[in-house]
Amino acid sequence: MAVKFLAKDNLVPWLAELAETHRTIVPKREGEAVVFRPFAKEEAPELSARPTESPKSAIFPQCDTLMSFRYTKDEEDPGKVLLDLREMKDESPAVVVGCRSCDAAGFNTFDRVYMTDKITDQNYRARRENTLFVTIICEKPATTCFCNWVGGSPTDTSGADVRMTPLEDGWVLESITEKGEPLLSSTLLKDGDDRAGDAEKIRQQAKERMPEAPDLSEAPGKVLALFENNDFWEAESAKCISCGACTYLCPTCYCFNITDESSGMEGVRLRTWDNCMSHQFTMEASGHNPRPTKAHRLKNRVGHKFSYYPNIHDGNISCVGCGRCIKSCPVSVDIRSIVLHAIAAPAETEK
Amino acid sequence: MLQNTQTAKDANPYLPSIGTIVEIIEETPNIKTFRVVLNSEGDMKNFTFHPGQVGQLSVFGTGESTFVINSPPTRMDYLQFSVMKAGEVTAMLHTLSVGDQIGVRAPLGNWFPYEELKGKDIVFIGGGIGMAPLRTLLLYMLDNRADYGKITLLYGARSPEDMAFKYELPDWLERDDMETTLTIDAEAPGWEHSVGLIPNVLQEMNPSSENCMAITCGPPIMIKFTLQALAKLGFKDDQILTTLEKRMKCGVGICGRCNIGTKYVCVDGPVFTYAQLKELPNEL
């Protein structure tokens, strides 16, 4: 494991070096938001504020072309039309620098679904295997943070290839995975062993600053037990306005839609983020909707994260506690309190 | 159990095979049946599936929609799908003609436990387009007739013209190795078979539940009352099989649309016993 030190002034040159070989994605301030964008020399990345969006799109773009198609006519018989399909995959090497530990850990949630022993989402895999994460630890939890509730920590390395710990004059960089090591080969990085201690102190402090986490081990069972309790979900969802801010900013929400768009004889099949809070998400062609109200939909969102997913995937909660859904919710719906309410709710009688 | 190329680990699960429509049958005013052959001879030859599995048909430029493969695996000249006009994709499918190319992503999902059903009596109860998934299993059983006990079919539709598979009905009626009852909701001129709602006709038929499996598919309201009728006839929850229709997109358990709690209809279904359904949260 390599430990290096990156001086403040060398951040941009180092990123510029990375950008020569990788699609380099960094958090940037745009208007009043901090978003992930390709690195450009003219603009310094924003590493101190928590990014408004998650780095999800680096691997799972909001709109991804799964394949393109083209119709061609038979020369002899123009009534006969042939179809040509082309897969679209992006395998270019990429690195995300400056996302938080929890953000990078979010992809572990994806991996369990997108790359199983039965199927592999090839578009996802192509980017996932070729994208590295340089995460930055959180020195102090925000009022919306709860990574330690769901098995994470401000210094977590479960999704990182390299971890950055901020010091006064720069950052200590440690490689976490083998794939991360080459990122630290730059001559702009100095040996960081002498600063490792300072960094460890900061990390320790960061962990200590986290408020105590409640025990969520009961959550999967409790949430599922409330499935038929419509009053509970109606009360919890009353203020929800059914928008997609929570799901689209979430590092672990992985649902999508597939639609075709065409122009003339050619077109594309697109895979786009979709949002389980939307009425149209489960709307069937007949007009029937199995999740007709926002209570049904919020139940599915919370249920999926804290119950269904952990039930299928060895108890792993599909939430990393980044708190974006709370912070950016237009009406401040707080998923933490919903889960706590569910745990505290009196047990239902058998249905 | 997921043995074909579509679901193998390094295949693109979203990439359809291209097939050609070789025949179109106008079943009813709003149902058309499409017979499709995959363009790649190898793919067609290696294509295996089980009765009850579904496929996604693509009209490129419009989208994909899910249909049960309603030809049996014992008859592999083509794959057959029956399409009722409902949304955008089905409407577009209805405009296609023989020779047109479509995408086929199949087989997907689970299937009727035809191995376990061996030796049992079978009652098929189909309503409207719900006959399609039953047809594949019925034909499979007829092709392996010796393996199964008494086969009874009750098929109902709103009116004579809404009956699909008209061309096969005479054969099913005539065969002496199965018993076929057809019914429509209300009297119609020229109709020589039963008249009445499926659950009522089923009660009159009074099939024995002894060593018997009931397999039913149809519109929700019919299913509801058919389940009640079956219970009255002594069928236990695990003696009833049905297959669900649900909005699916990816078909491989990812996209998050078709789950009922922890179960994804596209991979854990669409075939469930009534006992299994009762275990699921109520979100159909």
Add this chain to the structure above:
Amino acid sequence: MSNLDTLKAKIKERLPDLDMVVGWEQGFDPLRATPLFMRTEEDVDRLIWNPLCVHNLATYLPGLKGRKVGVVVKGCDSRSIIELLQEKLINRDDIVVFSMPCEGVVSVRKIQNRIGSLDYVESVEADTGTVKVTVDGSSQSFGFPDVAASKCGRCQYHTALLSDEFVGEPNNEKAEDDYSDVTSFEARPQEERLAFWMTEMQRCIQCYACRNACPLCVCRDHCVAQSRDPHWMTQENSTQNKWFFQVIHAMHLAGRCTECGECERACPVGIPLLLLKRKLNKEIEELFDYKAGTLIDSTPPLQAFKVEEDNINERGW
């Protein structure tokens, strides 16, 4: 008894006849209020009324159509209720409107711009004079006008235009609205205006919080944004496509928007969406002398006409 206590008492009085009353309570941090759905007297005790009560609760009313609902509103919010009533999207008999004079609400975003990050807010003292925010152990004070929502600076409706229970002295002050935000933006060169939207809209994540927070976007569940018939939009995240949605949103609100600013406030990435609607309102006012949400018995101007228009030239070439 303070005004708020009187209001609570009034709500408790009416609660037995209502399915619920919608108000505000303190949210997850001291700066954030959150909508409160009161069904019991204990719920009512959590009600707050202060400059942090930014949400326009009228947004919930169309979704609760058919139920008896009380709603606490600021002056500006009452315009949305009037517009909803005017368009028959809610029933007057089913709603009870509670209100108090409003002296303005904060813009959380403006506070964020001042103090950098809102991640560590420890306490907030806000009244209509100053707003004092304590973050990470240190406090900062701001003059209220500096961190008030922009709409409050041009407020003409401190007092609700419609209320069943009004507590306090009505405030009938009216500020001027000269649409200087619109005119100054329009004074910029055309390429710059286009470039502005292209860069702002690129950030859009298509979450449609703008739409769902809007009290007058009543198609919500059937919005053309996600429909293929009509197929106005694709699911692509091209800037063109995302911007087109905002244009649709603005056009659908032309003559109906009450400028509550919820679209802009709800936007998680801070796109100044109200500007488009303000522009339309400015033109609607000039053309038809009409302000949405001020009269129950009128018709949105684009759902009406005059045979001889006062301010439209017949475009003879």
Add this chain to the structure above:
Amino acid sequence: MKIGVFVCHCGSNIAGTVNVGSVAEEALKLPSVAFASDTMYACSEPGQDAIIEAIKEHRLDGVVVASCSPRMHEPTFRKTVERAGLNRYMFEMANIREHVSWIGKDKDANTRKAVDLVAMAVAKLTQDRELTPKTFDINKRVLVIGGGVAGIQAALDCADGGLEVVLVEKTSSIGGKMSKLDKTFPTVDCSSCILGPKMVDVAQHPNITLYASSEVADVKGYVGNFNVSINRKATYVDWAACTGCGLCMEKCPSKKSRDVFNEEIGTTTAINIPFPQAIPKKASIDPEFCLKLTKGKCGVCEKVCPTNAIRFEQKQETAEEAVGAIITATGYDLFDYTRYEEYGGGRYADVITSLQYERLLSASGPTGGHIKRPSDGKEPKDVVFIQCVGSRDKSVDRPYCSGFCCMYTAKQAILTKDHLPESQSYVFYMDIRAPGKLYDEFTRRAMEEYGTKYIRGRVAMVYPKGDKYIVRGADTLMGAQVEVEADLVVLAVGAEAAKGAPQLAEKLRISYDAYGFYMESHPKLRPVETNTAGVFLAGSCQGPKDIPTSVGQGSAAAAKVLALFSKDQLESDPQVSVVDIKRCVGCGKCIQTCPFGAIEEMDFRGMPKANVIETICQGCGICTSTCPQGAIQLQHFTDNQILAEVNAICQQTPAQNLK
């Protein structure tokens, strides 16, 4: 979907400036197009047969014809595709003649444009859906507006055909302009002798309900089921009681009342029957001149009336009539002859209009048929006729030819000679327009037999000299200025649209041209139809016409109505709005904006939803552009269909957006 494209040469009309072959070639590259060819005349029988054959051979699901305007041949081709077994709405036209070949000479640019228009039509067709008309009952009654000769003919033909007819006339008698004429050209037979019996037929026909002194106030509904409000003006006489004896006229002291029928060449009484042959022969009071109504004194008529029919307190009433079709025969009015100040009309008593002259010639006129100058009652010797007063003159915004003035001027010159054998007539003319049967022969008789002097040229001015008038003008044939001394000057005033014609058009929802004349559906092939189904035109309301043409049109319009009513039910146009019940939120904005009241609120499982009444919907699509979520869609012009056309001309391909 398989689409066939047929690109028409239209002889050289299109092929002259559009490369028709390459349009077809390009069309074949378009999505869904399975067949494309060019054709000499797509609308001809072999052209249509070729389309049918191609549909069958290539199993086409829809057809695009690129040829003339759909306003011309869309119905033709819809029938064609229907004959081949397709739904008639699976058809689109690209207008490459009126919109391309006829308006540009650049063959390359035209060809590009034609290709685009075909692409748009194909794109729309791929979105088209089969539509089936519904049938509805019709009310087999017809409203005829205007009781001139065209309206009379239309009313009689309809009534004889077994239809109930409601005839509405603005003035107190039917007869129109023709009833004011003395004789008619070219036969010089007595106008009232040929018109009179027809008027009587109207009065006596059991199928005709006549509303005189009445005007159409409002029209609601649609073909087959119109509801018409008729304002019945106050006549101050109970027509049920009035026998038309005329005693009141004899006794009325207000003898200087305006004589409209006689073109104010004389005066009449305040209570009057306009002329002896009037139908209905009923008296009415001119409230402007009646002493009782203006000053409150008099009431003589009330005293003398043998049937006590006088009703000074009478008010305007409104009658409602339900009809299935409407024939508009509102005629024309005369150009205001005072506008040519240089002629002195209105200033000089002996400068009169041709219609005033007609009343002087008429035996039932104010002079009893003796030609007398209005100024002094003397018989004129030299009579000058000036033609084209308010015709063919852009300076007075009347660039059109009124058509019949040349003929009636010749007639009046002949009659002048008949009445006053010593007289001499002069006619200043621009060109002689005499294209009818025996018309040219008639003008020649005026010149050759009756010695009328025709001077080709414009009159510059008319001025009095002693008790005569000097008419100064140019003789363009002689190339000289001429001056003619005249005793009487007759201005051959042109026709203009009847006053109030545009207002009536708005009520009927038909269009009119810049001069107020009503627009026919097609200038050649649909001359008596309008673009509003169930509304037909007859006579001069469509443009100036002489009597035979007006009568012909009256019969033509009647035939159209009879044909329309030959079925008991009509098919409604399926191009109506349809509500997607799943997407409708019941906000009622469509209900609010529909001009026809064709959308109602209905209850759907406890939710309010919009519901379109198909027979009332006219297919304007205002609702579709009002509904924000697009839940109500006008069939055949849905958002997706129009968007398909937009996208066919300008669209960024998805590939362009790929990053």
Add this chain to the structure above:
Amino acid sequence: MSANTGSELKIVGFLCNWCSYGGADTAGVGRFQQPTDLRIIRVPCSGRIDPLFVLKSLFNGADGVLVSGCHPRDCHYAEGNFYARRRLEVLKRFLPILGIDERRFEYTWVSASEGQKWKTVVQTFTERIHELGPAPKLDQCLMERAQAMAMAV
């Protein structure tokens, strides 16, 4: 997909069937020569023209959009153009804030008999669009320019 390769610009026309489309036909019958840039979409009534069609065209790369209907008071459907007048006027005034030149959009009233007027309208509008030149295309290219510009401001 447009085969537009000459010097023409993309001008989309939305014309009501009864008046303006007829007026364009009348212009054709009268052989009134016009520029070839315009592509006409026929709709039943100007009231059917959702302003969003105009915006969609402009967003999709049209250089100009021309809408024409019956003269006010002459609508075949009685009221369609009254609604259209309000909506189109509002639209025209809306365009500047989007950074779209409002001269790229025009609406006018032409009756079925006004062939000459239609010619004048087409000619005037086409000339105007040519003076304005091609509209900026809302594509990736423009995005990059826009960003550079935003950074400079």
